[in-house]
Amino acid sequence: xxxxxxxxxxxxxxxxxxxxxxxxxxxxxxxxxxxxxxxxxxxxxxxxxxxxxxxxxxxxxxxxxxxxxxxxxxxxxxxxxxxxxxxxxxxxxxxxxxxxxxxxxxxxxxxxxxxxxxxxxxxxxxxxxxxxxxxxxxxxxxxxxxxxxxxxxxxxxxxxxxxxxxxxxxxxxxxxxxxxxxxxxxxxxxxxxxxxxxxxxxxxxxxxxxxxxxxxxxxxxxxxxxxxxxxxxxxxxxxxxxxxxxxxxxxxxxxxxxxxxxxxxxxxxxxxxxxxxxxxxxxxxxxxxxxxxxxxxxxxxxxxxxxxxxxxxxxxxxxxxxxxxxxxxxxxxxxxxxxxxxxxxxxxxxxxxxxxxxxxxxxxxxxxxxxxxxxxxxxxxxxxxxxxxxxxxxxxxxxxxxxxxxxxxxxxxxxxxxxxxxxxxxxxxxxxxxxxxxxxxxxxxxxxxxxxxxxxxxxxxxx
Numbered sequence: 001x002x003x004x005x006x007x008x009x010x011x012x013x014x015x016x017x018x019x020x021x022x023x024x025x026x027x028x029x030x031x032x033x034x035x036x037x038x039x040x041x042x043x044x045x046x047x048x049x050x051x052x053x054x055x056x057x058x059x060x061x062x063x064x065x066x067x068x069x070x071x072x073x074x075x076x077x078x079x080x081x082x083x084x085x086x087x088x089x090x091x092x093x094x095x096x097x098x099x100x101x102x103x104x105x106x107x108x109x110x111x112x113x114x115x116x117x118x119x120x121x122x123x124x125x126x127x128x129x130x131x132x133x134x135x136x137x138x139x140x141x142x143x144x145x146x147x148x149x150x151x152x153x154x155x156x157x158x159x160x161x162x163x164x165x166x167x168x169x170x171x172x173x174x175x176x177x178x179x180x181x182x183x184x185x186x187x188x189x190x191x192x193x194x195x196x197x198x199x200x201x202x203x204x205x206x207x208x209x210x211x212x213x214x215x216x217x218x219x220x221x222x223x224x225x226x227x228x229x230x231x232x233x234x235x236x237x238x239x240x241x242x243x244x245x246x247x248x249x250x251x252x253x254x255x256x257x258x259x260x261x262x263x264x265x266x267x268x269x270x271x272x273x274x275x276x277x278x279x280x281x282x283x284x285x286x287x288x289x290x291x292x293x294x295x296x297x298x299x300x301x302x303x304x305x306x307x308x309x310x311x312x313x314x315x316x317x318x319x320x321x322x323x324x325x326x327x328x329x330x331x332x333x334x335x336x337x338x339x340x341x342x343x344x345x346x347x348x349x350x351x352x353x354x355x356x357x358x359x360x361x362x363x364x365x366x367x368x369x370x371x372x373x374x375x376x377x378x379x380x381x382x383x384x385x386x387x388x389x390x391x392x393x394x395x396x397x398x399x400x401x402x403x404x405x406x407x408x409x410x411x412x413x414x415x416x417x418x419x420x421x422x423x424x425x426x427x428x429x430x431x432x433x434x435x436x437x438x439x440x441x442x443x444x445x446x447x448x449x450x451x452x453x454x455x456x457x458x459x460x461x462x463x
Contacts, residue, residue, distance in 0.1 A: 053234075053266065054251060054258040056177045059102075061191035065253070066100025070201040075110040075243075082109040082246050090248055090271065094264045101254040104176065104196050104232070106204050108247035117239040118297065121171035121307075122290045128173055128270075130231055132207045133290075133307035135169035135297060137321075165240035169305075172207065172233025174270035176263070177251040179206065180226040180310070184214030190411045193230055196251060199329075203238065204249065206230040209308055209316065224313025231310075234270045289315035302390055321390055330404040337388060339364075339396045354387050354394055364396075 073089060076082035089107040098105070121133055179193050193206050208230025211222070218226070238245040248271060252263040289307060296319040297305045303321040322337040341357045344350030364385075380401045388397035404410060 053175045054177045054253065054256055054263070056179045056192050056196060056251075056253075056256070057181050057189055058256050059192060059195065059253050060255070061188045061195060063102075063195070063255075065102045065104060065195060067098055067103035067105065068196070068198040068201055068204065069103070070106045070108065070203065073107070073109045075112055077112050079111055079113065079115065079244075079246070082111045085109045086246055086248055087271065090264070090267060093250065094268075097260050102252060103260075104204060104249065104251040106201060106247055106249045108203065108238075108245055111244040111246065113244060114242055115237075115239065115244045117169040117171040117237050117244075118290065118294055120237045121173070122288075122294075124173060126288075129309055129311045129313075130173075130175050130178070131307065131309050132172045132231060132233060133170070133293065133305070134207055135305045136167070137302050137304060165243055167238060167240055169239045170205075170207075170233075171237045171239075172231070172235065174234030174266075175231040176234045176249040176267070177232050178310075179208070179230040180228065182218070182226050185210050185228045187408075187411050189228065196232060203236075203247070204232060206232050207306075207308065221314055224310040225308075225316070229308070229310055231308075234267055289317050293317050302388070321388060321395070327404070327410060330407070331401065332404055332410070333399060333401045336398045336400060337395045340393050341395075343389065343392055343394060350389075350394075354389070357394065357396060358385065358387065 071089070073085050076085055086107060086109050089109075093105065093107065117135070118133060121131065124131075177196055179189065181189060197204055197206065208228065209225065210228040211218070211225070214227040232249060232251065234249055236247045236249065238247070248267055250260075250263045250267050252258050252260045254260075289309070293305055293307050296303075296317070303319050304323070305317075305319050307315060307317045309315040323335050326333045339357060339360070341353050344353045381398055382401070383398055386397050388395045
């Protein structure tokens, strides 16, 4: 349905700049001009630190973690104070380890100032990997999360941060735990990811992508992603409508040879290099993936933007209007998006093009395949067929809702929904075989689910 582009660029190794303090520090002279500082680390040293991250696919997918917690600290009026509180929380966590051999703990400090997550991510050297970014659609749609301050099992600190603030975007650096394998994504892999997540801690999330065809040979530029790649950020920045939040997450599992002490040390190493700041942008001849992402975001108010870059891999960025899957308890919803027309130069021409799209038999047939390839026993479709108008194009659109019988059915639905008929064809197996024979490039993670989205309009940037 949409073309996928591949542009040449990848980040090369550079040294980090010097930093006076080993702690995460900020200049608070202006809420819109926060000084950037960083740390001198050799590329080899950072590779050693990155290797400390834990691959959660190696654990027992059916064994629950000893603890899953979110600890929220009091709101900080400035980024400088937020950093101090977060560093203090990490120090306290180091001195008071929980009495369990596995777990994941998120420490978060709300900030009264509104700072854009993409600016925060752009302020860091491109060598600080892995990294990820995700933003939602405009405020007329469902927010990324309704209650951002879930405190896990209640052993955290109280927070006055307004729980109705909508989460706009998320940026992450480092991985507390990642999930990657060369074999196709399986039910056990899904369970391994779910093992580190809990509805009591809604901001502990795994961001990632799955290959279009996990059985096909992986091209060199996609090696770092494996057949799938998901990460729970080690240090995360959340942008809300009127405020912000900085957080740090530590994950450990003794059965994966990842002790609590090792996880804390890895988190401290990442925190030393993280800067909660905005930075001046300097024009260069290089292609910066995040600058591209910012351009997409400028006109993508009705779409999701994302960036995913594993260590020693290209940056995978994109702008997608479609959410493939959303679950709240056992209630699930999906969007069917198909057929494409350009927007009209005038209101009358735009209306005419939209009406033509709605009445086209060919496009209606394509759309009905996408809409009616459902897996729930009972499905409500509302609207049945409407127009989704984006800045440059418009599509046929409907939303489907249903109810799961049990939680594991989530994996079955995702398996059935991916790849969608709109990006693969129907019947799926015959269409996928034809694609593998005709296309001369590796789709990689293009046109696949990314944190519950259908990834369209993407770029893989390398050098």
